[in-house]
Amino acid sequence: MRCSRGLKICCGVAAIILIIFIVVLVVLFFTVFKPKDPDINLQSVKLEHFSLEVFPALALNVSLGTVVTVDNPNHGSFTYQNSTAYIYYRGNLVAEAPLHEDTIPARKDHNISTTVTIFVDAEKFQDLPNDNERGVVEFTSTTTLVGKVKVLLDLFKIKATSYSICHLSLFVRDQSINSTCNSEIKF
């Protein structure tokens, strides 16, 4: 009887400690270790090649060297799978760029460099002459990174998918490019 009472006290204490431990973990999970959106920014877009042909039809052939910085604000690493960046001109897919799988350590940033070649001609894209006249050709790029974020001192891995959209403006006359990006992560 005494022995079992001792056991009960022991179990009770163990249970209380376990509950406190779980509560602390849950609180930490929703505060300090709460998964946050990785920031995806197009750091620089460099025009590596630019040519505007006028014969037989108006055609734009540009190569962009891009550096995308992925900033991981989480207390755990973010690992993503091989992916592709898609570039659209007026809603039509005009180029693709591969993004190699990688792991971004906790609270670090990471640069991904890639080159994309875009070719658009007026035969397929009737808006091109107008855009050219206006001096600005606009592109949109979308990237989806599917991966995992480690949380709570790497105890748990949660699936995370990051979506980013960039708007690129190619200024035909001074052959320069401007970009703005937005990104969002879903768990």
Ligand SMILES: *[C@@H]1O[C@H](CO)[C@@H](O)[C@H](O)[C@H]1NC(C)=O
């Ligand atoms: C675009 O320009 C590059 C470099 O001059 C060339 O190699 C490529 O063939 C061109 N693409 C098209 C579709 O004309």
Ligand SMILES: *[C@@H]1O[C@H](CO)[C@@H](O)[C@H](O)[C@H]1NC(C)=O
């Ligand atoms: C990711 O791409 C690289 C080449 O770019 C390839 O060697 C590797 O096997 C790919 N990984 C997966 C999981 O498909």
Ligand SMILES: *[C@@H]1O[C@H](CO)[C@@H](O)[C@H](O)[C@H]1NC(C)=O
């Ligand atoms: C990534 O590139 C940016 C700008 O080019 C630079 O400031 C940053 O230090 C680079 N980060 C890494 C991890 O190389």
Ligand SMILES: *[C@@H]1O[C@H](CO)[C@@H](O)[C@H](O)[C@H]1NC(C)=O
């Ligand atoms: C490109 O962006 C920079 C800074 O974001 C801005 O100062 C510049 O005016 C933009 N260029 C054009 C042509 O809009």
